[in-house]
Amino acid sequence: MSFVVVLFPEPRDVYIDDQMQGSTRAASGRPRALYVNAGSHVFRLGGRADVEPPTQTLDVPERPILNPFRVDFRKI
């Protein structure tokens, strides 16, 4: 098991392997950690197509909640 934080300047729905995982941000505005099983996964965001890169295939290492794996998306 591992933890990831998906970063994007706006709240967006996060999809891991095409399965909806909730928003990039909590109601407080802070990004939120997500559970993920370690290994290869495809990350993408929902909403408008203003995200770079559109998808990321990443090998997620085992990470504890206090040191989550970062997945960065940029707004274009």
Next chain:
Amino acid sequence: MRAGRALAAAVALVTLAGCAGPVNPRLVAYGDGGYRYANVRGDGQEEELFVILAFSGGGTRAAAFSYGLLETLRAVTYPRAGGPARSLLDDVDVISSVSGGSFTAAHYALFGTAGFKQFEEDFLYRNIQGKLILKMLAPWNWFRLMRSDYSRIDMAAELYDDVVFHGATFGTLLERAHGRRPYVLLNATDMTVGARFEFTQDQFDLLCSDLSRVPVARGVAASSAFPILLSPMTLHNYPGDPADPGNPCNSFRAPTWLAQALKSVDQPRRVALARNLISYRDAVKARPYIHLLDGGLADNIGLRGPYVALSGQDSAWSVFSKINDRKIQRVLVIAANAKTGRDPGWDARESPPGIAGVMGLVTTGPMGNYSFETVQLIAEHFRQLNAEHESFNACEQLAKEQCPAFQIPFEPAAEVEFHAVELAFDKVTDDLPLQRCLEGLATSFSLPRPQVTLLRQVARRLLLTSPEFLAAMSKIAPTWKPEPAPIAPALVHEACPQPR
């Protein structure tokens, strides 16, 4: 001469009867339809409480025990904020079953509580085993059994279809679900890969086959194809054909989670699970037929599928993803485990066990292997989640004390409460003679009436006195109080006539 010709014609007619094509037809086209979690429960419509039931194998013993659990859950009613009282049975999202437990699971998914009485008459209190033997002994069926595409398990499936499931297919199951019935995983075992094979469209996509036209009785028969007594069930695995652009099997695309699991070389568990699944497409030329046996050979408690869904994204109905999405805040897993565990006494004698003992062990031994381990794996997974949460909260608290302006730059993952309840005969610890009686009950599709009634009552008592269940209910419905669940001594006496 004329009589001989007439006999030959009759034999040919009987032999060919039922030659209506393959048991599992080829898909017309790949799509999102069919018997899948999202089409049964309404993906994204989950409520805060997610309930999974697991029904073990054990013939009518298991069917009656799991039925007792369903009856008791129906009677567990609690007030709902802003709405009428509801029954805990209405909260059940998924039932995963093997072997005897599959009869109860499939019948409830098809007919709901309105079918409870019918199930008692059609299956629980009926001598299904006797009917099966009579069918096999009927001379007109001998000729059918000579065919290469027809065997004892097909005969069993016909009987179950006729007397228990009344012609219902997985298409019927989907029509009747409408989000109100649980998603049912009927689990069998793939003989070649030795792994779990579930009767869902997600699994049948891998065979390029349409599950909606398969009778539910087939799934139940495969799930309960007890080794040697019943033959394996054979399914078709349809190949694609690059030379034929119209072949629907050409357009198979592995779901993303499956393709990614195959790439996860540092995660052997993910890879092993994915390799088993993709082998149906990758090796379709070498495996045009798939042979299935009793689901208990791969997992006799039916919890392997739920474990995968609860612990990661590698599932067509990942509960892990729904927890991330804050849809689910509490998970309750209740396993009705009808395993028997009487010491056969082999170790008290110098002479080795006889052939019957060895055969019994070989055919049933693997069925107990994963039962306990899977419950432990799921509980350990949630313990780990909670420990991570505690460390996050402790760290944030410490940081606030030392430096009030500091804030961890992200929020923790969703918090989830987990409750696991296992109902098993070895938990009848306050009445050891009754425990010994239950552990000595036969594995058969025919049990005496008092034994069936006793099993239903034992399930009720075990659930309503389970410390884990009471703890779960104190969170789900704090005002709920269990009713007494006595077992009449006269019933025990009738069901367990031998000195207990």
